[in-house]
Amino acid sequence: MRNNDSAVRARNLRVERGGRSIIDGLDVEVPAGQVVGLLGPSGSGKTTLLRAIVGVQARVGGAVTVLGEPAGAPGLRRRVGYVTQAASVYTDLTVLQNLRYFARLAGLPRAGAEAAVRRAVAAVDLGGHEKQRVGTLSGGERSRVSLAAALVGDPELLVLDEPTVGLDPVLRRDLWAMFRRLAREGRTLLVSSHVMDEATQCDRLLLLRDGSLVADVTPDELLATTGAPDAERAFLALIEQQASPTATGEGTR
């Protein structure tokens, strides 16, 4: 697909929530065909930014363009998959029933829907659980059903809000492998996390703090510019540098 294009471009993005300015003049770019990590501490505005990108956030100023259309445009409904932090699937339905329902919502014809559902089940490794009611699944399994529901329509852009929270290390590793595979197949993934060690799995990183972009770098650039041994300490170093640019000097810890 269009690897030189931006899947998402936000210009002078401003968001107010509860009468408070959460994001104030943010410029952000998500290159197409990459896995982009949106990292930042709790409350830094990650979910707010993702909501603005998928077009469900009220009181958004500035311009947000997604796959060439204004964020939230009806034409984007099938092209963008969004997985919220809380699993958004029906607990009284089975895995298959949920996914068939989301396949219908995505507008898949009945003939193609069943194959898409099977593919999504396999992608999130839920084989064997197809006929289980979602309410009886473990938390990690349930969040994977949410992910499968977003995958079933084969979206070009996947926006995932902390998809690995509460998952064990093996599942986290497997999910990141899947994200990488989806990007290799030409999709764009924007994945938020506050687990800094997941930064190394991304092609690019957007580091957010207090609604502002602290850095837009590759994982290698992040380590090289800070001289820090890992992403977590690199992020802290960047914040220190911003707080007192002359005190820490360049490329220090």
Ligand SMILES: Nc1ncnc2c1ncn2[C@@H]1O[C@H](COP(=O)(O)OP(=O)(O)OP(=O)(O)O)[C@@H](O)[C@H]1O
């Ligand atoms: N409805 C609301 N009214 C007022 N403030 C809100 C509202 N929703 C979010 N906020 C505030 O906006 C800020 C950013 O929240 P957001 O959920 O975007 O952060 P986050 O980086 O996703 O955090 P986390 O990692 O904890 O999910 C926080 O300070 C939060 O308290």
